[in-house]
Amino acid sequence: xxxxxxxxxxxxxxxxxxxxxxxxxxxxxxxxxxxxxxxxxxxxxxxxxxxxxxxxxxxxxxxxxxxxxxxxxxxxxxxxxxxxxxxxxxxxxxxxxxxxxxxxxxxxxxxxxxxxxxxxxxxxxxxxxxxxxxxxxxxxxxxxxxxxxxxxxxxxxxxxxxxxxxxxxxxxxxxxxxxxxxxxxxxxxxxxxxxxxxxxxxxxxxxxxxxxxxxxxxxxxxxxxxxxxxxxxxxxxxxxxxxxxxxxxxxxxxxxxxxxxxxxxxxxxxxxxxxxxxxxxxxxxxxxxxxxxxxxxxxxxxxxxxxxxxxxxxxxxxxxxxxxxxxxxxxxxxxxxxxxxxxxxxxxxxxxxxxxxxxxxxxxxxxxxxxxxxxxxxxxxxxxxxxxxxxxxxxxxx
Numbered sequence: 423x424x425x426x427x428x429x430x431x432x433x434x435x436x437x438x439x440x441x442x443x444x445x446x447x448x449x450x451x452x453x454x455x456x457x458x459x460x461x462x463x464x465x466x467x468x469x470x471x472x473x474x475x476x477x478x479x480x481x482x483x484x485x486x487x488x489x490x491x492x493x494x495x496x497x498x499x500x501x502x503x504x505x506x507x508x509x510x511x512x513x514x515x516x517x518x519x520x521x522x523x524x525x526x527x528x529x530x531x532x533x534x535x536x537x538x539x540x541x542x543x544x545x546x547x548x549x550x551x552x553x554x555x556x557x558x559x560x561x562x563x564x565x566x567x568x569x570x571x572x573x574x575x576x577x578x579x580x581x582x583x584x585x586x587x588x589x590x591x592x593x594x595x596x597x598x599x600x601x602x603x604x605x606x607x608x609x610x611x612x613x614x615x616x617x618x619x620x621x622x623x624x625x626x627x628x629x630x631x632x633x634x635x636x637x638x639x640x641x642x643x644x645x646x647x648x649x650x651x652x653x654x655x656x657x658x659x660x661x662x663x664x665x666x667x668x669x670x671x672x673x674x675x676x677x678x679x680x681x682x683x684x685x686x687x688x689x690x691x692x693x694x695x696x697x698x699x700x701x702x703x704x705x706x707x708x709x710x711x712x713x714x715x716x717x718x719x720x721x722x723x724x725x726x727x728x729x730x731x732x733x734x735x736x737x738x739x740x741x742x743x744x745x746x747x748x749x750x751x752x753x754x755x756x757x758x759x760x761x762x763x764x765x766x767x768x769x770x771x772x773x774x775x776x777x778x779x780x781x782x783x784x785x786x787x788x789x790x791x792x793x794x795x796x797x798x799x800x801x802x803x804x805x806x807x808x809x810x811x812x813x814x815x816x817x818x819x820x
Contacts, residue, residue, distance in 0.1 A: 452769055453713045457564075459527075463568060464523055465687075467530075471514045473672050473676065484541040487543060488543065490545070494539065524562070530556045537549070538553060555676060576643055579638045586628070595621055603615065610664065634654050656799060657800070659678065675779050679772075690714055693718065694748070716768075750763070
């Protein structure tokens with residue numbers, strides 16, 4: 423009779439340290455899933471709240487003075503703006519901590535809508551845009567596409583283009599010549615303007631803005647052309663940030679945050695990360711930054727040979743060059759593009775960008791931050807354009 427072989431003890435696989443409980447809690451302000459809003463819409467709302475707080479908009483909520491609606495003259499003056507401040511503080515706190523997110527969005531929107539209607543002096547287009555953005559976000563049902571926000575963006579760009587088209591100073595180019603040359607004294611504009619025929623640069627800028635706004639408004643109405651619309655609109659705002667070096671209060675942050683409504687956000691554990699070797703950065707990311715647990719990390723499968731006539735985001739790479747791979751649905755990214763996908767679906771970088779953009783108020787520091795943001799945005803847009811062009815050129819002809 424053969425003797426039984428001794429059992430070899432099994433070595434348990436190495437495990438990633440568990441994520442702290444406070445990071446998994448639904449009260450965590452860095453989490454944006456598991457609410458009645460789409461994650462990207464909740465992130466958008468939180469970014470705008472950060473901007474409103476850091477820029478002091480809730481401190482300057484007005485009392486009733488020359489209201490747009492005469493009936494508002496009957497509101498008690500000391501208590502009106504105090505009530506608006508209290509409502510905003512309660513709703514903003516609840517929103518940041520993921521409590522009754524749709525209701526709190528509607529409350530914040532109504533606060534700024536009431537403030538805008540209560541004072542002609544307080545009225546600004548950016549504040550009215552923010553009010554409608556929050557109200558439409560609160561009316562959005564999860565599971566349905568945010569058409570209302572897309573239509574708001576399309577209507578805003580169409581109205582802006584139409585308003586400029588009816589102004590003689592915009593059609594002639596005199597607006598930018600005065601605004602950038604005399605009023606803002608843009609160093610970039612004053613450097614480039616003498617190199618071209620007189621008035622040509624200002625005329626080109628005016629008509630470029632009008633054309634982009636009308637084009638973006640039309641393209642936002644259709645799913646297939648929406649990314650192109652966002653690229654054009656973001657290019658417009660990036661150029662304005664570089665030339666003017668001003669964020670126009672809350673407007674730049676709010677309009678850029680509203681573009682998140684067009685971003686598809688994965689559900690938790692629906693995206694996958696593969697690594698070919700132990701990667702401490704990956705463990706740190708999944709433990710401390712991926713609070714919503716969007717990515718499911720595990721070792722990479724063995725490399726597979728490339729298949730012909732397959733349209734992928736990146737060329738095939740072998741195990742010696744591919745250290746990080748991200749998968750989501752039918753898309754695959756490698757190395758730095760995989761890291762980009764991680765950042766794209768991580769709220770923390772968006773919060774950091776919003777804080778940097780909103781933390782300063784005027785002055786050289788604010789101008790430098792806004793111009794730097796414009797340059798970074800322009801670089802990202804240029805990279806996206808070149809990547810799209812490269813994929814188009816690589817696509818086999820039928």
